[in-house]
Amino acid sequence: MSLPLAAQAVEATTFPVAITASITTGSDAALLAGVHVTIRKAEGDDTVVASGTTGNDGTLDLAVAGTQTSYLADAEWPGAAGDLTETGARTEFRLGGDDPVEIALRGSFGTVSGTIAATVDGKPLADLSGAALLLESAGTAVQRVTIAADGSFVSGALPTSASMDYSVSFLPPAGYELADAQTEENPPFALPSAATSPSTLTIQRRFAVVADSATPTPTPTPTTEPTPTTEPTPAPTPITDPTPAPTPAPTVTPAPTASPTPTITPAAPELVPSVSFGDAASLGAALGGSTEGQLDALLAAVRAAPSGQTVPLTNQLGLVLGLAWTPAASQQSGLSAMSSGTLLGAPGLTVNETPVAAMDLTTALAAVQASRASLLNAALATQLAEVQARNTQIGLLNTAVSAVSAYVSSPSEASYAASVDAVKAAGIDHTFLSASAENRATAATDLLQSLRTTIDATVNGQQLDMLRLQSMVNSRNDAFTLMTDFMKKMNEARSSVIGNLRSTPIALGTVQWDSGTVTGSFDLAAVQNGEHHLILDFADAGVTLVSSVTVQRNELAATGAQPTPALLVGAGLLALGGAAFIGAPPLLRRRGALFAQATQS
Structure with a gap:
């Protein structure tokens, strides 16, 4: 209860x-x-x-x-x-x-500097210690700047503006106050931007002050x-x-x-920082093409995450590729059997555990929509759809930047038409789309800056969306339930599993999987004995597993000798308990990672 x-x-x-x-x-x-x-x-x-x-x-x-x-x-x-x-x-x-x-x-931003002079009865006030300048933007005080004894000052950073948005007010030193009548003007001013920030602006102002009527306060x-x-x-x-x-x-x-x-x-639940995978465009490509450093970062992040919480996987463009987590203890035996099944024909290989499971957004969304029994599921599905929509928008914006950049570097009617199509596809309205031939270069430069600003803003929004998504997934504990659903759906699947050596690409061969029957095997003759990580990318299922494996075989096995197909089939059925899976091409990292990617036949 x-x-x-x-x-x-x-x-x-x-x-x-x-x-x-x-x-x-x-x-x-x-x-x-x-x-x-x-x-x-x-x-x-x-x-x-x-x-x-x-x-x-x-x-x-x-x-x-x-x-x-x-x-x-x-x-x-x-x-x-x-x-x-x-x-x-x-x-x-x-x-x-x-x-x-x-x-x-x-x-863009800039600073304001200059000198302030003050006069008492027409005579200069020599020491302005204790005086200050109040900087205002559109009538709102935004910064109080201390004035040195000689009247000089330098402001902090301020947003630039081509309009007369800025003004200053003088706060006299102790014992003085502004005179009612000022002999010189104190006009507002603009703070124009420059090629690089900060831009600088110098102003001079003179104010008339009188002795403070409250001077008898010494008493x-x-x-x-x-x-x-x-x-x-x-x-x-x-x-x-x-x-x-x-x-x-x-x-x-x-x-x-x-x-x-x-x-x-x-x-x-505490939100866990994301792990970035360079220019990868998909979850499988991210983990399959990961460097040793990226794989180590993923393993460390998943290990550090509290039980049941997920780690977002992203690329350098800000696209969210998927979520990773540590599978529950109750799922380890089934996942290890799935990993073992791919390499049944590879002698001397033992799967120890599966420390990482990852799922892409499309698969997670499909799994959630399949059982939208609660309001939380509905909210989670909506949030997943929003993250996917931003992924799509970021991709279209980057395509537009590439197309416009190509036009700038090599102007032609063909490159102009291609860039116009890409900009329209990204939903951007700009004068470049209808610019005359002589104005296109200028418009293209302005458009590129606008596109990059929009990309930055979209990526920032994506990060907020991802934080919400991660929190919702953690609260729903989908890290466990989605993987269980995945394992149940692996019956009667057929796939072609193609292998390559990851560290120096050496082909490992091809394995065919058909409803629990394995034919063919990977050739691990060139693989060194020791501890590795097997990365299985179930490409059609949108799920990737990272398993710890040990390779240790005798001399006969190292030459490529394998068990008979009948033994392989029997071992596969026993290991998986009748459960099939969508397989994947494996690559081996000699320093600790074995990769496999599956394509469904």
């Missing part, structure tokens, strides 16, 4: 969250002050649990009361959009993590001095008393948080 929701509620704890906001062009980046940040729960309502604005160093420290699960940090530039791609950005993070939460706005000042002298002993004591009051305050917070907590509970 399950516990009531109230009994399952997790008590909230207050965690420190360090936010770092920046602005980037993709190649150049800088910390960004004045960014407004709000924190919300990743699942449930949109209630803001904490907020603040980054300081001059681009950082913000917040205290968030909640449970160790996923939260969203939204950054918003409060000033004019200028050359920013978007005025906001979002990132998802796990509350209670050690790393700072980094949020980046995209666009109250001595009165204040004796006051602390009498109060020092009691003063700290009352100040310390209120401090404990805020400490219990978070203790009260758990009470209201307890009710929404069950909504967040599904996302509680």
Whole structure:
């Protein structure tokens, strides 16, 4: 029997969250002050649990009361959009993590520097120590800049803008205030972008100040001095008393948080970082063509992931290729038998265990849609479809970039037509599509920049989608159930299994599988004895297995001698218990990985 929701509620704890906001062009980046940040729960309502604005160093420290699960940090530039791609950005993070939460706005940026002069009754004020400049964008204060004694200043990074969006306000040093009448203008200004960021702009401003009417305050000042002298002993004591009051305050917070907590509970498992596989276009290609470093990274990531949780597999373009996990102990014998069946004709090979199973998005989506018995399944199916849609869009955008780049390097009517088709297929509307022959080169350059910006934004969105997908899959525990379903569907399958030596490509031969009957065998004569990893890519099933195997055979076996076909068939039926599978071409890594890829006949 399950516990009531109230009994399952997790008590909230207050965690420190360090936010770092920046602005980037993709190649150049800088910390960004004045960014407004709000924190919300990743699942449930949109209630803001904490907020603040980054300081001059681009950082913000917040205290968030909640449970160790996923939260969203939204950054918003409060000033004019200028050359920013978007005025906001979002990132998802796990509350209670050690790393700072980094949020980046995209666009070119620049700095403002110069000198400020001040006059009192027409005479220059020699020392401006303590003065400051308030930088405003579209009337909103975004940065406070300290002015040196000689009047010089340098701002932090600011988004560039070709419009007169920026202005400054002078904050005089102590003892002075701005005069009502200013003799010189203080006009707004633009901050144009340059070929590289940061661009620089120099301004000079002169302000008239008067002595602060409150200068006679020295008289109250001595009165204040004796006051602390009498109060020092009691003063700290009352100040310390209120401090404990805020400490219990978070203790009260758990009470209201307890009710929404069950909504967040599904996302509680810790999200695991993805493993990237270069320019691979599919799950099988990723694992089959993986380097030793990539395979080691995958094994390490899956081992480090908590039980039942998945590791996303991606490529360098941001495409999500699939999910990997450690199969349940109850599935190990069946998976080992499947791996053994492919190499029944290879003497001296023993399959020890299958530490990694991986499934591509299409197969996962089909498995989930086959049993959409719950709302969670329906939500998971929707999320899988969204990730696939972004994969498709990223692919079309990259195709468009390649086509337009080909036109730029070799302009012709044929390359122009091909690039127009590719851009339209990606759903992009741009002046390049209808540009005249003399304007196409300029339009193409502008289009390439726009496409790359769109790709970056789509990849960022894909990462957020993948975080949600991973959390949903973890909560549903599909890592176990999907593999079990896969194993049940392997009956009466036929496949052609072609092998090659991975480390120095040496052909291993071909194995035919037909409803549990194995004919042919792989030739492992050139394979060294020792420990390896066998990677079986069930291409038509969308599943890849990584098994630990040991190769140890005698001299006769090493020459290629094999058991008779009758023995192979009998061993296959016994090993698989009547269950067939879609097989795969194996490649061997002499330093530890044996790869196989299956094609259904």
